Amino acid sequence: MEHQNRISEFLHVGNKLLSWYKKNARDLPFRQTRDPYKIWICEIVFQQTRISQGLNHYNNFISRFPDVQTLAAADENEVLLYWKGLGYYSRAINIHKAAQQVMDDYHGIFPSEYEEIMKLKGVGKYTAAAISSICFNGKMPAVDGNFYRVLSRLFADDYDISGSGAFAYFSELSKLIMPDNVGDFNQAMMDLGSEICKPKNPLCHSCPVSEDCLAYSLGKVSEFPVKTKKVKTENLQLRYYFVHRNGHFLIQQRKDDFIWKKLFEFPPEIPEEFEKYIVGLQIIGHKLTHKNLCIEIYEVEITSDEAWDSFIAENGYMVTDVEASHEKSFPKPLETYIQKWLRA
Ligand code: SF4
Known part of the structure; x- marks a missing residue:
């Protein structure tokens, strides 16, 4: 890391960022607390x-689960329900488990050390560094995509951010400009990365560190960060049967670890003798991170009580209706399907 030789040149950059952050920090509810x-x-x-998309969800979640005790004692399905709209539901499942860990392993007191915070379910290096620096004066940089982008541009550094060594490399690089107040520095980097040094069309003319930015002075901002590895996107086909009668329909809770764990879904298969009740098919495209889903949903309208009862008895699905389904979390495309079906 040749920048190391010129360390004194960069020490003022972090302080400039802090001054900028003090004046420009976004006024967000979680900025008023060190809890x-x-x-x-x-x-x-x-x-x-x-932030604009998640703020209401965050506020609702905190109103319902204001502390770790309340969250740990809650039913998992209710936690999932409050996560509705945020996607990536495994985060909610992990949060719930981690709250229980705090109760069981730390007597209900949130751990303050970086290494201890890292032991909580679903908490990685970035989150542990953010919590420990913001709340407990910890000294670890909260390195994420914002750090990669800002630092690689500041130093015109072509280290490949898709490589396995990127986290360690940019953690070290960040220390060249890191002031004592690491909590504010981490938040300043987050704000700079999301508001000014954006992935596309960064606002260099408004940037507090433009005078120090090598990529900017070389006119090469668009060349950084360097990323060589493209993550492959997988195409997946899913099939569901929306089996209904008199406003009621059948669901089950997903158990596998593949996608949408613990969310509710329609039956993925039906016995052959029920295929005669199929009245329609919708094909829905849906994108997840690194996955393109093509979902076929067959509408199955059971026209006799006897067939409905035997279907439920033989296949063990839960019966619900639209109103009761609001109390459950479904994957987004299935929820959209239910809403459309209701309006049809
Ligand atoms: S000058 Fe531009 S490229 Fe450099 S850190 Fe600021 S916003 Fe990013």
Whole structure:
């Protein structure tokens, strides 16, 4: 890392970022607190969700589960319900388990050390660094995509961000500009990365560190960060049967670890003798991270009580209706299907 030789040149950059952050920090509810529980929830909520999209969900979640005790004692399905609309439901399942870990292993007191925070279910290096630095004056940089982008541009550094060594490399690089107040520095980097040094069309003319940015001075901002590995997208075909009678329909809770774990879904198969009740088919495309789904949903309208009763008895599905289904979390495309069916 040749920058190391020029370390003194960069020490002022972090301080400039802090001054900028003090004046420009976004006024967000979780910025008013150092409660590790709230910071943790906010870090998990906003990991894959934009602030504008997730803010109401965050506020609702915190109103219902204001502390780790309440969350740990809640029913998992209710936690999933409050996660509705945020997607990536495994985050909600992990949050719930981690809250129980805090109760069981830490007597209900959120751990303060980076290594201990890392032991919580679903908490990685980034989240542990963010919580420990913001709430407990920890000194670890919260390195994420924002750090990769800002640092590789600041230093015009072509280290490949898709390589396995990127996290360690950019953690070290960040220390060249990291001031003592690591909590504010981490948040300043998050804000700079999302508001100014954006992936496309960064606002370099408004950037507090543009004078120090090598990529900017070389006119090469668009060349950084360098990413060589493309993640392959998988195409997947799913099939469901929306089996209904008199406003009621059948569902089950997903158990496998594949996708949508613990969410509710329609039956994925029906016995052959019920195929005569199929009255329609809809094909829905849906994108998940690294997965393109093609979902076939066959509408199966059972026209006799006898057939309906025997279907339920033989296949063991749960019976629900639209109103009761609001109390359950479905994958987005299935929820959209139910809403459309209701309006048809
Ligand atoms: S000058 Fe532009 S490229 Fe450099 S850090 Fe600022 S916003 Fe990013």
